[in-house]
Amino acid sequence: MRAAAGEKTRFVVLPESALGFWTPTVERVWQESLRGSSLTVIAGAVVIDPSGYDNVIVEISADKARILYSERMPVPVSMWQPWLQWTGRVGGARAHLFGNPIAEIDRQKIAPLICYEQLMLWPILQSMLHSPSAIIAAGNGWWTEGTSIVAIQKASVIAWGKLFGLPVVTAFNT
Template sequence: MRRDHLRPALLIFASIAIGVVGWSGNVLLLPVALGFPVLWSIARTRSMAALVSAGYFLAASRGLPQGVAAFYSSDIWPGLLLWLCASLSFVIVHAVLWTKNAGTRPLRYVLAAVIMAIPPFGITGWAHPVTAAGVLFPGWGWWGLGLMTAGLAGLVTRIWPAVAIAFAGLWLWSAVSWTEPRLPNGWRGVDLELGASLGRDVDLRRQRDLIATVRNAVSDGARFVVLPETALGFWTPTVARLWTSTSGDTDAMVIAGATVLDATGYDNVLVTIDRKGGSSILYRERMPVPGSMWQPWRSRFGESGGARADFFANPVVSVGASRAAPLICYEQLIVWPILQSMLRDPDLVVAVGNGWWTEGTSIVAIQRAATTAWVKLFAKPLVIAFNT
């Protein structure tokens, strides 16, 4: 192979490898993603930078086609189309901001990182390298985020080998001393293995089984029990009465995923059922999954349906005497929801999901890894509840 073809091929191969390994679902491998800005910076042309960006992003989000096919019970083509469309924003941003000018390159890369962290481009801002801050700077909070941003700028300059060595040292130290986020006292996240039936099978027997699960958690000392996304199905007056009528039997507050439906669409929410028999909507999801849940184009065609996005609403909610930062499913893959919540300095993070459709992929593992990295950065306790 000619040399002028070998270099681009190696860059693309390396970007794919970085996407696969960095976003494998192992939290301690997240710093591998920091190889992407280096490859982006050494690309010699804008088109090469676009190919490197595409290789990294498509590899990092490789589970999407299979997951979409499982979600819709269809063949692989809809998933492939969504996978390619979702990569466009990442590729376009990094291709447009790429430059040969070494002097302005750090500023341009940081600008690309910021753009991919906030709406509108941040809506599909998966696989963001800044997520590795929680591995390299655990407990450093906003200072750690600032150092990571400075490090990302350094990785696209001529001194990138020195920056990479410094990051490697921090990575090694973190791996040696790593501990999992602590669970707050009195809290219990309940993982379920009910597959696609959770949230869809809403008969009385299923609700009673969930109530029994809560009671088992309470018997083990839990005062706050968290159930996964959409665990209760549609939140109707009948379901609310069933749960509130039994809440007096337990000395605990239940936080569970549900769906609130009206004539124009629906909200993906967390509800609370307290010890006194009361219930309320605790949190409305800020960013549902684009395409499959959030479908803003429907209103332009006079159609109803689709999940509502609250974007910057309710970043922190009150649960008892604590202030919690909720993250529902897709919000764990992108940047701005967790950072918006951390601006309010919550006492803990509550992460829920319903990942039955991701079987055979690393999507749930990536969600857990990304959430773990963020809570480690800000030294917050974590409660996780997933259905698979």
């Protein structure tokens, strides 16, 4: 990744879940791998705890690592299962419906969108209320082989970018 980025590249965006489970060990490995570079990686990961998980985007550089964004609208049923909580069980992805509509990278506000959120009206409109300077869209398309799902998501994000006059950066694994 460092070699492909080139000397003038400051940021690299990787897909949803590219980092796997976000743990202190994974954080240290990535920070150490970025040591000696000015590169910042923006990538998808999953944070697990006893009550469920968060689908997140993290920012990693040699100097710092942090959770940049927690998904607002995970896919209902397959990921987000609020009824588990109602029945006293745990599990599933948490939905941060009204949380973190923007994230800040290098003093720039971005509108992050993970997978399903790229197709929904609420996340992008909520983000646009905060005047971001770009849209960053990460997705996980490995399971969609033979379908047009990733193409539809990309077209949707590009349309949002054109509608709001913003640059778009996408990262999908297929």
